[in-house]
Amino acid sequence: MTIKQIADYPMPALAQIPQNKTDWEADAARSVLLIHDMQNYFLNFYQQDSTLIRTMIKNLQSLRSRAAQQQIPVVYTAQPYQQRPQQRALLNDMWGAGITTAPVEEQKIVNALTPRPEDTILTKWRYSAFQRSDLLAHMHNWQRDQLIIGGVYAHIGCMLTAAEAFMQDIQVFFVADALADFSAEQHQQALNYVAGCCGQVTTTEALLPSINSLTRAWLTQKVQTLLEIPEETINPEENLILYGLDSLRIMQFAAELKQYDINIGYDVLGQQPSLNNWWQLIEKQNKTVSA
Template sequence: MAISKISTYLMPKPESYPDNKTDWQLDPAGAVLLIHDMQRYFLNFYDTESELIKTVIDNLVRLKKWAHQHNVPVVYTAQPYEQPADDRALLNAMWGAGLPASTIDQQKIIDQLSPDEQDIVLTKWRYSAFKRSDLLERMQNWNRDQLIIGGVYAHIGCMITAVEAFMSDIQPFLVGDAVADFSEDEHRLALKYVSSRCGQVTDTQSLLQEDLQTITRQWLEKRVQQLIEEDEELDPDENLILYGLDSLRIMQFSSELKAQGINVSFEELGRTPTLSNWWSLVDARQRVAG
């Protein structure tokens, strides 16, 4: 059977979220943002002017902006239209034929979240974003082990993707006010299952505030390794230019620090580009900011 029109409901408040079994902390240097199935076709089953959908869209826009500011890869899933019956397989029995050819325009991601040039759009074939895609390989190649999940529908694709992330040693963060579902009960079911079985449930504001935690030397070293695309341990006193660091990435890193409230200029970073010196600068400035 096809999806029916979805009645609006009140977005669950963060104070009503279930307790998490884990105490994982988000690290932008290790994270990927997944915007799940935010296609016109699926959003049209809601009242798109409802407070529920406006909240989901607004929060995903905030998360995407944050991700771009912090060099966090943004990945989308989007189901294709007119899928062959053999490709859909058992989904036909559960949901019918999927997006018909007449909905080709509805296959697009909604305008507010339209992918940018650097973003990745994966074709979605099953509940999990990992199934029949290269998402896991991409995350491994990026040296990323945390997945931030938002979109529709919370208790189907979003939750099952979180389960598969967990089983692949990736920490999933389900953003409770950046997902929507068929009903409040099913929305809360997803929050309950993820928080108690496979991940961390958070809200948009808390997730973005976590980004302002104290920077550690370990985080700094990991971020520099990503900037120079080097997995081996770095000599803390070696000039990072010799590892392949360039001025563009030094400028990018300076901007990332400023977004964290740590004002270290491009000129200061470029004057003595070593891990030891950068840590001295960062540690001193965040002590002052603190």
């Protein structure tokens, strides 16, 4: 009834990524990153020093790092250590007592992905991260309608979370090389299902440039955050100093642009402080930006 020891297998190669029915593009201003069930308990079923798990964790770290830079909310799921039989219900029949019999240390999310204070941790009661949780409410509050999913296990909780997201009109980006499963076959099964029915299968390498692209929506949200005012009150032609922009915030914005290899000095930003002018300056340096 419990999970058996999992043999290592290679991450899906690029040639194994199924053809998607969708052509969605990940947008940092619309996205939430979900790191699914990365507790020691679930990872301990893999062999020690598993190449699969090392690769998955490395890719999740890359996604989380980019999320921090782009102010993408990061959500973790974690099963609770204390679960009464009535709370587990049918999970007892399928998996036995599960994490409730594990040592306390195994409840924790793996050290390499320890949540930050600003991250959200959801208690996980069922396969789907939406069940008996506030995930949907959080996404509505954040005004986000895209969900990037990585973690374990691909064909169970990750896949069913993707299906439920689709049914809530949320675009799913299922990161093939930021997932792990019981076997290569089940991993592929999950990718095929999501690509065919409820989301877009992608890779870490393909996804990072997409969520890294500086867009006009990103700029508007960034200025809104800097000034701590609602987006709809900003006139794109208006001098931002009239909204409370000061030299410290201009320096902060210039420093953040450097993270994206956009080098626009404090003095230049200060001479033309409006949304439209700043966007023109960014476009001149970033030829790949999407308007």
